[in-house]
Amino acid sequence: MIKAVIVEDEAHARLTLKSKLEAFCPEIQLLGMADTPGEGQKLIQELKPELVFLDIAMPGESGFDLLRRLDNLNFEIIFVTGFDNFAIDAINFCAIGYILKPIQNSLLIKAVHNATERIRERRDNDRNKALIRNLEQPGSSSNRIGIPTEEGLEFVPTSDIIRCEGQNRLTILFLSGGQTLVSSYNIGEFVRLLEPYGFFQVHRSHLINHNRILRYNRDGQVTMEDQSQVPVSKRRKGDFLQRLTRL
Structure with missing residues (x-):
């Protein structure tokens, strides 16, 4: 299971994405949803998701403002927005996915699949690093x-x-x-x-x-x-x- 959160200011869009994930992406475990960048920041810091579905254009602040405030971007990002003119910025942030509203099921499934592959690769890398560290320092409390x-x-x-x-x-x-x-x-x-x-x-x-x-x-x-x-x-x-x- 991939732990995920949604940061989206529109209630209808949040619920639509939630229902689509439940219907088409059973590997996603939705931990929570936020309707502002501030609440999204708290959610990410508390729940430490592996995947964040992030709206870009929100009142007051953008999704990019939220990302800039976080110390660690150690999660995959799928941008969900109604404005395709944000595509260049999304690429600059190395987003794994970029989905336009209204969300097409096939594009959502593809974006989630790509994100899942990246997350599993990271898990494997973490497992290998832990193995090497433990072998080098047997019995160390830092292992x-x-x-x-x-x-x-x-x-x-x-x-x-x-x-x-x-x-x-x-x-x-x-x-x-x-x-x-x-x-x-x-x-x-x-x-x-x-x-x-x-x-x-x-x-x-x-x-x-x-x-x-x-x-x-x-x-x-x-x-x-x-x-x-x-x-x-x-x-x-x-x-x-x-x-x-x-x-």
Whole structure:
């Protein structure tokens, strides 16, 4: 699935594009829609989409004004507009697609297909870079691991992972900053992946990052940096306390 947002000031145009994406582009997961460049900027910064459908001519500011304000343009862009005189500017911004209103289904499908290919190539490149970096620095906290989620493969620095919790054959990862990820990997797979990076399985369903521990409590629980309380099983308590003394 390709994560996408729409930035378009006309309500009818937003809903039309949304319905066409649902009908003809099932690989697109629409995360949200915005009706002004300002709201679009917030949406992009918060949701970090891989693809942005962007109207150019909007009241007050243009889609280009929005792009100029963003620090990173690490997403594909499909411009959607009723004015073809913007084509040269769109090309200068290296847009993957340029669709005129009213939107023709065939042109939308083609533009989305091209954007999807570019996004998948980038994912492959990111995966290869992560592999090389991890091989060069085994066990380094700056290494990233690929985490399979419903949206795709998320690359996360191991140092950002506070803890992992297994639930019904899935694993919830709790990251710094309050973010969470749900992965199709079970907790055992993360034990295998993360133990070389200073993680310890304190309980059948819990894996914690040693560097993110605040305290070990007398009641047999560990308080983590996110203030979560993680139980330590009796069977693993001795090994865990020995590790704590070596930190």
